[in-house]
Amino acid sequence: MEIITVPCLSDNYAYLVKGPTGVTLIDAPEAAPIVAALDARGWQLSDLLITHHHHDHVGGVDALRERYGCTVTGPRAEAEKLPNLDRAVQGGDTFEAGGLDVQVIYVPGHTLGHVAFYLPSAGAVFTADSLMALGCGRIFEGTAPMMWDSLSKLAALPPQTTVYSGHEYTASNAKFALTVDPRNEALILRADAIAKARTEGRPTAACTLSEELATNPFLRPDSPAIRDLLGMKAASDAEVFAEIRARKDRF
Numbered sequence: 116m117e118i119i120t121v122p123c124l125s126d127n128y129a130y131l132v133k134g135p136t137g138v139t140l141i142d143a144p145e146a147a148p149i150v151a152a153l154d155a156r157g158w159q160l161s162d163l164l165i166t167h168h169h170h171d172h173v174g175g176v177d178a179l180r181e182r183y184g185c186t187v188t189g190p191r192a193e194a195e196k197l198p199n200l201d202r203a204v205q206g207g208d209t210f211e212a213g214g215l216d217v218q219v220i221y222v223p224g225h226t227l228g229h230v231a232f233y234l235p236s237a238g239a240v241f242t243a244d245s246l247m248a249l250g251c252g253r254i255f256e257g258t259a260p261m262m263w264d265s266l267s268k269l270a271a272l273p274p275q276t277t278v279y280s281g282h283e284y285t286a287s288n289a290k291f292a293l294t295v296d297p298r299n300e301a302l303i304l305r306a307d308a309i310a311k312a313r314t315e316g317r318p319t320a321a322c323t324l325s326e327e328l329a330t331n332p333f334l335r336p337d338s339p340a341i342r343d344l345l346g347m348k349a350a351s352d353a354e355v356f357a358e359i360r361a362r363k364d365r366f
């Protein structure tokens with residue numbers, strides 16, 4: 116089992132997962148860099164999983180299907196906005212891709228049909244624009260309570276799970292995170308590590324869930340320090356989350 120990060124467009128990531136019987140791609144922002152990454156390894160694409168309908172996640176789907184004849188899977192709730200699906204899925208569904216079991220987690224908020232793909236045997240969850248490294252996706256179609264519910268589902272996965280998100284936004288997410296959680300030692304250390312990784316051109320959009328739980332303010336509305344700073348000691352977690360999200364929108 117091997118996971119390859121493929122930079123696409125200006126700041127998107129696609130991911131290739133080499134399983135025992137095939138290679139699975141999560142999201143297809145554009146075809147060319149994905150074809151190059153497959154060619155470089157002598158791999159063919161067997162499966163393509165789509166998280167949500169935004170063009171910067173599906174722009175390469177038709178070209179890749181044409182080239183490889185791969186099986187295309189995506190959220191049923193967004194099927195009418197997506198390239199043709201061979202397999203339409205919803206939260207709670209399980210299927211096999213490249214010889215690996217895949218669990219579908221429904222994570223609406225950024226879009227109303229957004230799904231994440233959890234591969235337990237790989238210890239990996241592909242979250243695209245739901246839970247992101249030190250952040251979460253902007254809420255375009257859903258509501259803050261809906262996004263909080265989605266993030267809570269992801270937060271309940273095993274803490275050693277690696278979270279692979281869809282964009283290289285981590286450095287700016289770190290700057291914002293420090294405005295709401297400025298004395299969090301783990302966050303300060305992570306922000307330094309991210310700055311170093313970016314000067315070296317390394318991706319930072321993948322991280323363990325345990326590290327996200329310790330540093331990502333969108334997963335920490337129960338933090339006394341964050342509540343204190345926001346003046347929201349008695350609010351619900353969903354209300355604190357909504358305030359953090361609103362501040363990020365203005366950041």
Ligand SMILES: [Zn+2]
Pocket residue numbers: 167169172225244
């Ligand atoms: Zn999106």
